[in-house]
Amino acid sequence: VTGGAGFIGSSIVRKLANSKNEVLVIDALTYASNIDSISDLTSKNKIDFKNINICNREPLEKVFNSFKPQRLVHLAAETHVDNSIINPDKFLKTNVLGTFELLRASLIYLEKNKLDQKNDFVFHHVSTDEVYGDLPHPDDDNYNKNNARLLFTENTNYQPSSPYSASKAASDHLVRAWHKTYNLPITISNCSNNYGPFQHKEKLIPTVIINALNKNNIPVYGDGKQIRDWLYVDDHTEAILKILELGKIGETYNIGGRCEIRNIDLINIICDSLDKKLKINNFKHSSLIKHVEDRKGHDKRYAIDPHKIESELNWKVKETIKSGLDKTIEFYLQSHK
Numbered sequence: 001v002t003g004g005a006g007f008i009g010s011s012i013v014r015k016l017a018n019s020k021n022e023v024l025v026i027d028a029l030t031y032a033s034n035i036d037s038i039s040d041l042t043s044k045n046k047i048d049f050k051n052i053n054i055c056n057r058e059p060l061e062k063v064f065n066s067f068k069p070q071r072l073v074h075l076a077a078e079t080h081v082d083n084s085i086i087n088p089d090k091f092l093k094t095n096v097l098g099t100f101e102l103l104r105a106s107l108i109y110l111e112k113n114k115l116d117q118k119n120d121f122v123f124h125h126v127s128t129d130e131v132y133g134d135l136p137h138p139d140d141d142n143y144n145k146n147n148a149r150l151l152f153t154e155n156t157n158y159q160p161s162s163p164y165s166a167s168k169a170a171s172d173h174l175v176r177a178w179h180k181t182y183n184l185p186i187t188i189s190n191c192s193n194n195y196g197p198f199q200h201k202e203k204l205i206p207t208v209i210i211n212a213l214n215k216n217n218i219p220v221y222g223d224g225k226q227i228r229d230w231l232y233v234d235d236h237t238e239a240i241l242k243i244l245e246l247g248k249i250g251e252t253y254n255i256g257g258r259c260e261i262r263n264i265d266l267i268n269i270i271c272d273s274l275d276k277k278l279k280i281n282n283f284k285h286s287s288l289i290k291h292v293e294d295r296k297g298h299d300k301r302y303a304i305d306p307h308k309i310e311s312e313l314n315w316k317v318k319e320t321i322k323s324g325l326d327k328t329i330e331f332y333l334q335s336h337k
């Protein structure tokens with residue numbers, strides 16, 4: 001699992017560690033990682049861990065040959081859109097060149113070990129719905145319910161808006177090209193916005209909770225009417241495990257929560273929940289909300305059509321936004337103590 005010390009990666013690793021699989025995490029432990037999210041597993045030798053940057057060719061080749069993976073789940077990436085606008089370099093290095101190095105090392109490993117390309121190894125690439133660009137928003141003058149681009153499907157054209165999403169789009173193209181040209185066995189998933197425990201504090205939901213707990217302003221980009229499709233992280237990782245088990249080689253699966261919410265509404269839900277949980281002398285956490293200048297190139301709406309993975313792989317969302325947010329808020333309340 002590359003990026004296994006990150007938010008989503010650690011959720012997969014916690015699940016895999018409780019199965020019969022041998023698990024190796026490769027992670028460069030950037031600022032976005034949280035080794036505490038998997039340290040109980042490394043200390044009990046339930047998983048192996050190697051501090052490797054996926055851009056570094058030699059250690060990658062070595063680790064393929066020593067661990068001999070049957071499945072690779074590739075999550076290592078630079079992931080914060082705001083950082084990609086300020087400093088895109090790292091995004092191109094890790095997300096594009098790092099993915100290339102992993103593809104290259106996978107092919108060498110298959111050839112060296114004369115592995116059967118269909119049964120012995122699959123490269124699963126974890127990507128985002130942001131590669132598709134944005135969708136019409138209900139507030140748009142020309143919004144039309146019969147519009148064909150109402151949801152992202154696996155066939156939606158790529159139109160990434162930010163350096164982050166452009167770098168992820170490039171990595172998706174590389175993975176597909178390595179399948180078509182070199183017959184590398186791959187699957188790809190494109191997922192909507194995740195939330196849950198261990199997410200880095202720079203992302204929207206942790207920012208809202210932590211700022212509210214510290215009674216700091218809660219920044220909202222622009223009017224806050226941007227719509228995102230929210231998915232609890234463990235539902236995402238269940239979907240990835242389904243793809244590893246049952247996914248068809250060469251296929252892409254869109255994963256989403258069928259849970260479209262405007263940012264401002266989500267922030268108000270979190271504030272109301274904190275009001276109820278903390279009951280601080282009639283204090284309304286929503287009074288901390290402060291509208292700030294909008295993000296450059298901010299996409300208006302994302303929404304996934306998860307029909308393919310639901311019908312072909314029998315995957316379904318388990319958490320509602322209420323149950324998922326409850327667990328998430330509890331996690332940050334505990335870690336804030």
Ligand code: NAD
Nearest residue numbers: 003005006007008028029030032033053054076077127194
């Ligand atoms: P994250 O930022 O929490 O974690 C990324 C992990 O990758 C970190 O542990 C970091 O140390 C590691 N990493 C970064 N650069 C590396 C490098 N060069 N070599 C080795 N390790 C490196 O990210 P996340 O939110 O868990 O996202 C994981 C994957 O899922 C990413 O590929 C992301 O594009 C994708 N994704 C995320 C979301 C979301 O809402 N968070 C949604 C859809 C898809």
